[in-house]
Structures are given as structure tokens and as C-alpha cells.
Amino acid sequence: MAPDADGRGRVVLAATPIGSSVDASDNLKAVLADAEVIAAEDTRRFHTLLRRLGITTGARVVSYFEGNEASRTDELLADLREGRNVVVATDAGMPSVSDPGYRLVRAALEAGHEVTCVPGPSAVLTALAVSGLPVDRFCFEGFLPRSGGPRRRRLEELSAEPRTMVFFEAPHRLADFLTDCAAALGQERPAAVCRELTKPYEEVVRGGLAELAGWAQDHARGEICVVVQGAPERDSAEDALALVQRRIAEGEKLSAAVAEVAKLTGANKKQLYQAALDAR
Structure with a gap:
């Protein structure tokens, strides 16, 4: 050239x-x-x-x-x-x-x-294609933070993401990653773990996030992509309230959780605060 x-x-x-x-x-x-x-x-x-x-x-x-x-x-x-x-x-x-x-x-x-x-070749597109999950709209999230707190926070932000999501993860962190995914996105959320793509030991395991987290305890090896189905359509106020409740459960103060979630989702801060009080 x-x-x-x-x-x-x-x-x-x-x-x-x-x-x-x-x-x-x-x-x-x-x-x-x-x-x-x-x-x-x-x-x-x-x-x-x-x-x-x-x-x-x-x-x-x-x-x-x-x-x-x-x-x-x-x-x-x-x-x-x-x-x-x-x-x-x-x-x-x-x-x-x-x-x-x-x-x-x-x-x-x-x-x-x-x-x-x-x-x-692209691991992202290969994993997406073989996952069996919707491919009309997707987003690539790559590697999330390695430590639990920041990773869980990022997954919370993705809990209402409607597009299919593709992640990379190291095998020694896969079980913890999937456990955090199940907690933030839903235990039954459909997903696929794609390992060693195009290699002799290629394997694609499909199931709910909690099920896959259990599988990963003993089977996480090789190069791994994780594909997770996007969130079903829900009331945006319900999603925002769920995010607030998760943050409170992790020890965050109500006012701080509401302020952050309102900023993240665009929800009305006063209405969200009242909804969180009513839900207690």
C-alpha cells in the first residue's frame, strides 16, 4: 500500500x-x-x-x-x-x-x-451473532471496572439499557462479574457466555444470568465474551426507583441516591424522593 x-x-x-x-x-x-x-x-x-x-x-x-x-x-x-x-x-x-x-x-x-x-474477525460481532439474542440494536461495553463497587455501579447504570450488551471479561473474574450482573440486571435476564470463539474448544453457554454465574464457578477458561439481552420496556419511574433502592441497600444515603439517579436518568428529583419514601 x-x-x-x-x-x-x-x-x-x-x-x-x-x-x-x-x-x-x-x-x-x-x-x-x-x-x-x-x-x-x-x-x-x-x-x-x-x-x-x-x-x-x-x-x-x-x-x-x-x-x-x-x-x-x-x-x-x-x-x-x-x-x-x-x-x-x-x-x-x-x-x-x-x-x-x-x-x-x-x-x-x-x-x-x-x-x-x-x-x-471481530470477537464482538462473532459473540453477538452466535448468542441467539436480539442483534438489531446493541452496544459494546468492553471490560467493566475490576473491583466490585465500581463494577456494580456501572451495571446499575446499564440496568435499563434496552439494547443487547456485549462485554469482555477475564476468566478469573467471570463468576463475580455474572453474579453482579444478576443482581443489577435480573437473575433471569437472558445471556450467553462465549468462550474461545473460532478455536477448537469454542463453547457458547446460554441461560439466565444467575444460572450462568453458577456455571462459571467451575468452567471459566480462555478468552471470554458475555452477551446480555437488553432490558424489557418498563416505566421509567419504576426503573429510577429501583436504582435508588439498590443504592440505599448498599449503604448510600437516600438524598444522595436520589440526586445521583435523577441526574443519571432525568427523573424528577422531588417525585423520585417521594416515591422512595413511600416505598419504605
Whole structure:
């Protein structure tokens, strides 16, 4: 891929297989083979991918991960200014989607460089497609906070979300995550845990959130996506009151809970406060 018409380098976001290497497109193979600079999330894993694909490249391969993303972006911008294309490849899936890449995309665009993409596998869309849950409208929430309090607070905010939700989670946190989901979203809320997608041990387990939390105690392994059905249509005042009650149950003062939920949902503060008093 040549630089743009003005001789400036492009950023190329290259989607890599999320499991099986046979999912790599001919376009991906050609871009990797012809690249001048490749920013790889993990250089060792990237070279393993090249071997699996039977590719050799003369590109300068540099690491580009969360720990050095900020500092290395300036170096990659210098390559772009000198007319070299920079290919970004993460360990699996689409760069910048819960993976490195966004910083470089923003910096390149602000500097007037073109950003393009080699489309390919996506764990988000694959999990959504096989979940069996509604796919007409969805949102991607990525990794929620690791600690219980902030995670539960974020799930409370999502309790009335009508769209199907897609999350990433680490296997050692999956059971706690699903337990918090069941408490905030409803024990019977339909969901699917998708693990090791496109790999030999691919598994999709479907059920209510509480049921899946119990399953996860002994079966959480590998790369995991969780897909959760959106909330059914309910009275917005009822949803706001439920959020207030959850916060009070966790020890928050009534006035503070009402103020925060009213701000979050747009509910009338005085009416919500009175409803919470009446419900006591």
C-alpha cells in the first residue's frame, strides 16, 4: 500500500484472527508482507502469527501496547511524516476496540494523515451473532471496572439499557462479574457466555444470568465474551426507583441516591424522593 497522494504515510488498522489462522484474509497477508512499519501489541505473538500464516516481512516491527502506547505514538507519527505507512496489529481482532490503536488513530487524524482498515474477525460481532439474542440494536461495553463497587455501579447504570450488551471479561473474574450482573440486571435476564470463539474448544453457554454465574464457578477458561439481552420496556419511574433502592441497600444515603439517579436518568428529583419514601 503506497502513501497517499501527498506522500504522507497512512495508518492501517489490521484485524487479525481471534482464534483460527485460516480466518486470515488474503488482504491481511499481503498488507503484513508488504508493510514498512508494524506496531504490534505483543511482538512475540505477532511473529508467531506470521509463522502460522507462512508470511515473511521486511517491516520494522515495534511493540505497541497499553504500557508504551502514549510514548510510542510520537515515534510512529514521525514514520508517517516521512511517508511510511504504519500497520497496527493487536493480538487478536480489530485494533483500537479494547486494544491499542485509538491514540495513534486520533493523533494521525489530527496531523492530517489518512486512516484505513483491513477488515476481519471481530470477537464482538462473532459473540453477538452466535448468542441467539436480539442483534438489531446493541452496544459494546468492553471490560467493566475490576473491583466490585465500581463494577456494580456501572451495571446499575446499564440496568435499563434496552439494547443487547456485549462485554469482555477475564476468566478469573467471570463468576463475580455474572453474579453482579444478576443482581443489577435480573437473575433471569437472558445471556450467553462465549468462550474461545473460532478455536477448537469454542463453547457458547446460554441461560439466565444467575444460572450462568453458577456455571462459571467451575468452567471459566480462555478468552471470554458475555452477551446480555437488553432490558424489557418498563416505566421509567419504576426503573429510577429501583436504582435508588439498590443504592440505599448498599449503604448510600437516600438524598444522595436520589440526586445521583435523577441526574443519571432525568427523573424528577422531588417525585423520585417521594416515591422512595413511600416505598419504605
